[in-house]
Amino acid sequence: MGIGEIRLSGAKRPDCDGGRGTLFQKSCVWLVRHQHLTQWLTVSFVILKLVAEGGNGFNSNRKASTYWLSPKKEQIVKIRKSSALDGAEIEKIHIKAFGKDKGPEIADLVSGLFNDKTASPLLSLIAVEGDQLIGHILFTKATFTQTTEPASTQILAPLAVLPDVQRKGVGGQLIEEGLIRLIETGVELVFVLGHPDYYPRYGFIPAGNKGYEAPYPIPEEHAGAWMVQELSAGVIGRITGKVRCCDLLNQPEHWRE
């Protein structure tokens, strides 16, 4: 029902003429009679808008629900660079997040990457709640072979959030904070081999059809898992090439399912 269709009843107000007034007058009466409802609607609208615009505004394509953090979480979860002292806790996060079959292998990969000189510069961020580490993301250096132009490139691998705090936006917060910090250091392209339903929420798009070959062939049915995001406008389309990761990540076992 549109506002012009609202039936007005009861005593006339001196400034409005009940059922015979203009649309403005009718609206005026309705607003006065329903002032609690209008206040409530206004407050709800403002809250919804704030939730929808929550986070740090990095990617305009994002889904509001993906970035939802309760006010409590928003105050408590902090993202910071990891230090050598965080190594053991970071391993535990990966073991718990990836499970006992795959977890130890990923944890070993992460500690290996910290010691791989060809992975540098790398960016390792942790999500901290109180004094507990709850999430970790790692970006390491990548380069191009078979390219016309060099580009400052990184690859995101791995990302993990403790199972009991998943789906609260912590993974998204780690990705966004990582991308912002990479932009600040002049990185132009970021690659990821990951869930094709997850990373596009944070701006990643399929890389294969943009001219970026993965270090090892990706089976056709998983082509969407190889993704890229440009952090500098116009790089995709201008620079193409075959990606080479740091020595450890460039091993074929990390590119099989």
Ligand SMILES: CC(C)(COP(=O)(O)OP(=O)(O)OC[C@H]1O[C@@H](n2cnc3c(N)ncnc32)[C@H](O)[C@@H]1OP(=O)(O)O)[C@@H](O)C(=O)NCCC(=O)NCCS
């Ligand atoms: C993937 C992971 C890091 C996401 O962390 P998170 O803090 O839960 O992520 P967010 O809260 O930002 O996003 C949650 C959303 O992503 C979705 N999501 C999580 N994992 C997903 C996956 N594997 N594929 C598709 N969507 C996924 C959730 O369903 C949720 O969707 P919703 O918002 O519609 O409910 C976490 O689930 C995890 O550690 N998983 C195990 C390790 C892993 O698979 N790492 C990624 C390797 S590429």
